[in-house]
Amino acid sequence: xxxxLFTRLLSALIVMFGxxxxxxxxxxxxxxxxxxxxxxxxxxxxxxxxxRVALGLDQPLLVQLQxxxxxxxxxxxxxxxxxxxxxxxxxLERLPATLELAIAALVVAxxxxxxxxxxxxxxxxxxxxxxxxxxxxxxxxxxxxxxGPVLILVFSLWLGWFPxxxxxxxxxxxxxxxxxxxxLAAVLSRMVRSTLLEVLNEDYIRTARAKGLSESSVVLKHGxxxxxxxxxxxxxxxxxxxxxxxxxxxxxxxxxxxxxxTIEAILKRDYPVVQACxxxxxxxxxxxxxxxxxxxxxxxxxxxxxxKA
Amino acid sequence: MIRLGIPGLIxxxxxxxxxxxxxxxxxxxxxxxxxxxxGPGLNEALGYDDLGRPVLDRLLLGASTSFFVAFWVVTIxxxxxxxxxxFSAYIGGYVDQVVVRIIDIFLAFPGILLAIALSGIMGPxxxxxxxxxxxxxxxxxxxLARAQTLSLKHREHVVAAVSLGTVQRKxxxxxxxxxxxxxxxxxxxxxxxxxxxxxxxxxxLGLGVQPPDASWGSMIRDGARYxxxxxxxxxxxxxxxxxxxxxxxxxxxxxRDWMDVKGRSVVKK
Numbered sequence: 001x002x003x004x005l006f007t008r009l010l011s012a013l014i015v016m017f018g019x020x021x022x023x024x025x026x027x028x029x030x031x032x033x034x035x036x037x038x039x040x041x042x043x044x045x046x047x048x049x050x051x052r053v054a055l056g057l058d059q060p061l062l063v064q065l066q067x068x069x070x071x072x073x074x075x076x077x078x079x080x081x082x083x084x085x086x087x088x089x090x091x092l093e094r095l096p097a098t099l100e101l102a103i104a105a106l107v108v109a110x111x112x113x114x115x116x117x118x119x120x121x122x123x124x125x126x127x128x129x130x131x132x133x134x135x136x137x138x139x140x141x142x143x144x145x146x147x148g149p150v151l152i153l154v155f156s157l158w159l160g161w162f163p164x165x166x167x168x169x170x171x172x173x174x175x176x177x178x179x180x181x182x183x184l185a186a187v188l189s190r191m192v193r194s195t196l197l198e199v200l201n202e203d204y205i206r207t208a209r210a211k212g213l214s215e216s217s218v219v220l221k222h223g224x225x226x227x228x229x230x231x232x233x234x235x236x237x238x239x240x241x242x243x244x245x246x247x248x249x250x251x252x253x254x255x256x257x258x259x260x261x262t263i264e265a266i267l268k269r270d271y272p273v274v275q276a277c278x279x280x281x282x283x284x285x286x287x288x289x290x291x292x293x294x295x296x297x298x299x300x301x302x303x304x305x306x307x308k309a
Numbered sequence: 310m311i312r313l314g315i316p317g318l319i320x321x322x323x324x325x326x327x328x329x330x331x332x333x334x335x336x337x338x339x340x341x342x343x344x345x346x347x348g349p350g351l352n353e354a355l356g357y358d359d360l361g362r363p364v365l366d367r368l369l370l371g372a373s374t375s376f377f378v379a380f381w382v383v384t385i386x387x388x389x390x391x392x393x394x395x396f397s398a399y400i401g402g403y404v405d406q407v408v409v410r411i412i413d414i415f416l417a418f419p420g421i422l423l424a425i426a427l428s429g430i431m432g433p434x435x436x437x438x439x440x441x442x443x444x445x446x447x448x449x450x451x452x453l454a455r456a457q458t459l460s461l462k463h464r465e466h467v468v469a470a471v472s473l474g475t476v477q478r479k480x481x482x483x484x485x486x487x488x489x490x491x492x493x494x495x496x497x498x499x500x501x502x503x504x505x506x507x508x509x510x511x512x513x514l515g516l517g518v519q520p521p522d523a524s525w526g527s528m529i530r531d532g533a534r535y536x537x538x539x540x541x542x543x544x545x546x547x548x549x550x551x552x553x554x555x556x557x558x559x560x561x562x563x564x565r566d567w568m569d570v571k572g573r574s575v576v577k578k
Contacts, residue, residue, distance in 0.1 A: 011413070018414030029430050137562075141555035143506045145513040145526065146547035149533045157537050244419030248510055252533075262422075263514055266429030278426045282418045289417075 004297055012290045016283060023279045024068050027271050028061075054081075055272070077276040082268050087276045091258065097167055098257030101180060101250065102242055104173050106235075108181030109188055114224075116185070117192025122219055124197065132189065139186030144245055148179045148252035165254035176253045180245055184238050191234050195227040202226075229300055236292030240285040311567045316556035323553050326369050327376030337366040338521050346539040356541045359531060364545050370523040371546060375553070378439055378508040383500045385443040390450025391493060395481055397451070398458035408455070415448040424507055428516040438517050442507055446500065453496055457489035491568045498561040502554045509550055525550045 035051050036043075052058045056067060071078065077087040120132035155175060156164045163172045199205065200223050208222045209215075247259035254260065258277055265273035341361040349356040355364040397408035415423075427441035461467060462485075470480050511517040512526030520527070525546040532542030 014410060015413050015417050018410065019417050022414060022418075026426060026430055029427070137558055138551075138555060141502070141551050141558055143509060143547075143550060143554070145510055146529055146543070146550060149529065149536060149543050150547065152533075153536050153540060153543070240419035241421075244421035244425075247422055247425060248514065251514065262425065266425070267515065271430065274426055274429060278418070278422060281422055285419055286417045 005294065008290060008293055008297075012286060016286055019282050019286065020069070020072065020279065021065070023275050023282070024065055026275055026278070027055075051081075077279075078272040080265075080270055080273050082265075082270045082273075087273055090261065090273065091276060091280055094256060094258045094261050097255060098246060098250070098259060100173065101176055101246060101255055101257060102239075104177035105180035105184065105242060105246075106239075108177050109184035112181070112185035113188035113192055116189040118196060118219065118224065120189070120193040121196040121200065129193075133193070136186040136189045139182045142182065144179045144183065145248050145252055147182060148175070148249060151175045151179060152253075167256055172253075176249050176255050179252070180242060180249045183245065184242055187238060188231065188234065191231055192227065195230045196223055199223050199227045229296060233292055233296060236289050239288050243281050243285055311560075311563055313560070316559040319552050319556040320560065323372055323376060323556075326372035328373075330369050330373040333369070335366040335369055337362060337370045337523055339363070339366075346535055346542075348539065348541050355545045356539070358528075358542050359535050359539070364528075364542060367523040367528060368525070368545055368549055371525040371528060372549070374435065374512075374518055374522065374524045375505050375508055375550075378435065378442070379501045379504045381439045382442040382446055382504045382508075383497050385439070386446035386500065387450050387493065387497050389443070390447040390452075391454045391486075391489075393447070394451035394454025394456075395458045395485060395489070398455040399462060399477070399481055399485070405455075408451070412448055412452050412455075415445075416452070418445075420445045420503075421507055421510060424511065425514065425516065428511050433516050433519050435518050435522070438508055438511050441511070442504055445507075446504065449500070450493060450496060453492060454489055457492060458485055461485055461488055495561060495565050495568065498557060498564055502557040502561070505550065505554055505557070 035048050035055070035057065039048060039051060049058075056064050059067070075088050077091070079086055080090060083090070116132045116135065120129045123129050152164055152175065155161045161171075162175050166172055196219075200219070205218060205222055208218045213222075243259075246257065247262055249255065250257045250259035251263050258281060262274060262277040262281075265271075265277065339362060341357060341363075343361070344353070344357040345361040346359055347353070347357045353363050353365065355368060358364055358367065393408060397405045424441045424445045427444060428437050431437040431441065467480060467484050470484050475484075508517060509524060509526030509529070512524035513530045515527070515530065517526060518524040528546035529543055529550075532539065532546070536543055
């Protein structure tokens with residue numbers, strides 16, 4: 001187990017290092033001179049030089065990279081070009097909103113996906129199965145920047161049940177969470193269905209049935225529990241999609257999270273803030289994946305001993 | 310043979326609109342001030358937008374935007390990804406280890422987030438959308454091609470070719486590509502769906518095509534402001550987008566069953 005833990009953490013560290021380097025080089029992708037892009041062509045020379053020094057762009061590239069890493073170890077992400085505030089402070093301010101939305105979307109996804117997947121699996125090849133899988137296919141095909149406005153139209157403007165946008169109480173969380181959670185629910189329900197179908201073919205399920213256990217106990221206790229592991233892994237992997245989707249969903253609903261901050265920063269050409277947001281979201285994603293792996297290995301001894309997966 | 314059905318019909322329409330769009334007598338930029346925000350009617354099947362432009366004409370123009378972005382991004386991604394993945398797995402050793410690390414690093418970014426950041430930094434425009442989405446897109450194909458090659462590299466027919474002294478390039482092109490193509494084609498099909506959504510998403514955020522060009526994504530964004538008075542502005546492009554993506558996904562599923570590739574999970578980017 002220690003060995004497994006060590007190799008997994010090491011490779012995660014390498015990936016995190018790579019992510020940091022890539023985010024650092026993002027700003028150097030700006031066509032031409034980033035300072036020109038930020039200030040416009042008509043800016044005075046003195047202003048440009050001041051901006052260049054402020055961004056550290058007057059230093060050699062390797063010195064910049066080194067300084068960037070030194071700053072990162074001190075949680076110093078630089079200052080916003082626009083508001084002149086420390087970026088770490090801005091991120092901390094926005095983080096709770098994004099976490100709240102992500103967790104709510106996860107709850108929505110699980111609440112839809114499990115019943116749907118289980119019904120589709122135990123009623124395989126019936127109308128139930130086809131209905132559930134069609135629903136899932138449609139869910140995968142609706143982009144959240146369209147679903148959001150349509151939900152607002154129906155439930156906020158026509159019915160007036162929920163606020164149109166913003167973050168004000170539990171009511172305002174409902175529509176964004178449904179928007180963000182639906183795509184995940186769609187992918188997840190397919191996964192629940194296929195793993196449960198596989199598990200239901202196992203010998204121990206036949207044994208459980210032969211013992212005379214009730215069908216619900218066979219499916220839920222013996223089947224679903226064993227189908228849970230691959231589903232948890234998928235959930236970890238899909239969290240990246242969720243975090244990425246949060247950027248768009250937060251914009252649609254004016255939800256004051258990291259995602260909306262990212263878009264605001266892009267539109268204002270506030271590159272240090274863009275870098276910091278991308279870094280935070282990606283590192284969070286890597287972290288979740290490592291945790292998923294470790295939990296998986298802890299729950300299922302076959303993984304860490306290198307046996308049959 | 311694979312059943313095309315309604316999804317096939319929808320995709321053919323999409324293709325036709327994209328290819329013939331530039332030659333049709335469309336007026337996506339004609340402004341009709343009297344009809345601003347007018348809903349669908351006899352004169353104009355899908356009504357007018359906030360500037361008094363016909364929504365149907367813009368919808369057709371948007372079809373060609375999404376089609377060409379999807380075509381280029383998927384083509385570039387498949388070529389680069391397959392090339393990198395196959396060679397990396399075939400050569401092995403340090404080269405392969407480095408490639409795997411690079412793939413891991415790219416996969417550590419939520420796909421759409423990296424695309425958003427890249428297009429935000431490179432500036433808006435359709436070419437930059439293609440570049441940004443290709444930078445994100447090749448990774449999946451590289452990983453798949455690599456895994457497939459690894460599993461085939463020690464097969465008898467490859468070993469036989471090696472011992473006959475066949476050159477490496479020929480082994481890869483003649484003995485590996487035909488066998489790894491089925492899963493790659495299926496991945497590419499689902500890739501079309503995610504690129505169409507991603508392009509529309511970037512345009513929705515204002516990072517994709519620039520006015521007066523049309524994209525379904527930017528149409529949804531413009532329409533969202535007038536939703537209460539002119540819901541057709543949001544509904545029309547959204548339904549078009551959903552139908553295309555749904556059709557691609559449906560055909561992808563059928564293609565997978567037909568080619569009998571073992572059920573891999575569909576991961577939306």
